[in-house]
Amino acid sequence: xxxxxxxxxxxxxxxxxxxxxxxxxxxxxxxxxxxxxxxxxxxxxxxxxxxxxxxxxxxxxxxxxxxxxxxxxxxxxxxxxxxxxxxxxxxxxxxxxxxxxxxxxxxxxxxxxxxxxxxxxxxxxxxxxxxxxxxxxxxxxxxxxxxxxxxxxxxxxxxxxxxxxxxxxxxxxxxxxxxxxxxxxxxxxxxxxxxxxxxxxxxxxxxxxxxxxxx
DNA sequence: GGCCAGGCGGCCC
DNA sequence: GGGCCGCATGGC
Numbered sequence: 001x002x003x004x005x006x007x008x009x010x011x012x013x014x015x016x017x018x019x020x021x022x023x024x025x026x027x028x029x030x031x032x033x034x035x036x037x038x039x040x041x042x043x044x045x046x047x048x049x050x051x052x053x054x055x056x057x058x059x060x061x062x063x064x065x066x067x068x069x070x071x072x073x074x075x076x077x078x079x080x081x082x083x084x085x086x087x088x089x090x091x092x093x094x095x096x097x098x099x100x101x102x103x104x105x106x107x108x109x110x111x112x113x114x115x116x117x118x119x120x121x122x123x124x125x126x127x128x129x130x131x132x133x134x135x136x137x138x139x140x141x142x143x144x145x146x147x148x149x150x151x152x153x154x155x156x157x158x159x160x161x162x163x164x165x166x167x168x169x170x171x172x173x174x175x176x177x178x179x180x181x182x183x184x185x186x187x188x189x190x191x192x193x194x195x196x197x198x199x200x201x202x203x204x205x206x207x208x209x210x211x212x213x214x215x
Numbered sequence: 216g217g218c219c220a221g222g223c224g225g226c227c228c
Numbered sequence: 229g230g231g232c233c234g235c236a237t238g239g240c
Contacts (some may be wrong), residue, residue, distance in 0.1 A: 038222040044238055045221095079236040083223080118223050138221045156229080183221055192219070 005167050008148075008201065009174070012181040015200040016188075019180035022128035028059045030129040031095070034121050035087050036078045048078035060092035087116030104132050119157040127179070133170040136179040137161050140186035147190065149206035 023042070024030035029049065036045045051074040052058040057066055072085035094114045101107045107130070111122040119137070126134035137160045145151040151160060168174060189199040196202055 034221090037220090039220065040222085040236085041220040041238070043220090044236095047238085077237060079220090079238080080222090080234095081236070083235055087223085116223070120222065124221080136221085140221065154230090179221085186221085 005164065005178075008204070009178050009181065011200050011204075012185055013177065016181055016184045019177060019184055021176060021180035022124075024128070026059075027129045031060065031091070031125055032058065032063070032088060034124040034128070035091060035116060036075060036084055038080070038084070038121065040079050044078050048075040048081075051075065051077070060096055063088050064092040064096055083116075090115055091117060100130075104134070107132065108134065119161075123161070127172065127175055131172050133172045133175050135161050135164040135168070135175050137164070138179075138183070140190070141179070141182050143192075144182055144186055144190045144201075147194070147205055147207040148201065 022030050022033070024033050032052070033045055033049060036048050049058065052063075052071075055074060057063055057071065057074065063071065066089065068082075068085045068089055071088060072081045075081050075084055075088070078084060091114055098110070101110055104126070108122055108126060111117050111125055112119070117125070123134045123136040126132040127136055137157055142151065142155065142160060145160070145163075146153060146155075151163065155163075164178075168178070185201075189195045190201075194207065196205070196207060199205065
C-alpha cells in the first residue's frame with residue numbers, strides 16, 4: 001500500500017474539521033501549557049492555567065521570579081506539580097536569559113538542552129509557540145499509525161518524526177492541523193480500547209484484521 | 216475503585 | 229539503544 005499521509009489527513013479533516021489548536025492565547029501560555037500537559041489530560045491543565053492567570057503568573061517573566069512552592073500549589077490540578085513547577089521556572093529562566101537560536105535545528109537542540117523539555121514538548125513549542133514546521137509526535141500518533149500498520153510496533157521518536165517530515169510538505173499550518181486531528185481521532189475512535197466499527201480510517205487499517213488472526 | 220491522560224529524567228544494563 | 233521507575237491530579 002502507498003503510505004499517503006495526505007490521504008489520511010484529508011479523511012480526518014473531512015471527519016472532524018479544523019481543530020483550532022493550540023489552545024492558548026499567547027506565546028508564553030502555549031509554552032506553559034506544553035509543559036503542564038505532559039502525560040496529563042488537558043482538562044486538568046486548564047484548571048492550572050486558570051489558577052496561574054488569576055494570580056498574574058501566566059507569563060515566563062512572572063514565573064521566573066516566583067517561588068517554586070507558590071507555583072506548585074497553583075498548578076496542583078495538573079498533576080506532577082512539584083516537578084512541573086520546577087520545570088516552568090527553569091524553562092522560563094533559560095528562555096528569557098538566553099536568546100533562542102533562529103535556526104530551526106539549533107532552536108530544537110537549545111530547547112532539548114533545557115531540563116524538562118523532551119522531544120514532544122520541544123516540537124510542540126517549536127510548532128505552536130514559534131511557528132516552525134516541526135512535526136509533533138505523541139503516543140496518539142504512534143498508536144494510530146501502528147494500528148494502521150504503517151509503523152513498526154516499537155519506533156523511536158526520531159524515526160516517527162522523520163517518517164512524517166520526509167513525506168509531508170514542510171508547512172506549519174499542515175503540521176499544526178495534522179497533529180491536532182490525530183489527537184482528536186485518538187480520543188474519538190482510536191482509543192486505547194478502540195471503537196473500530198465507525199472509524200473513518202477502518203478501510204485503511206490493519207487493526208481489526210490482526211485481532212482476527214490472533215483470535 | 217481502577218484505568219487513563221497530548222512525558223520526562225534518572226537509573227540500570 | 230531499551231526497560232523500568234517515580235512523579236500526581238481529576239474524570240469516567
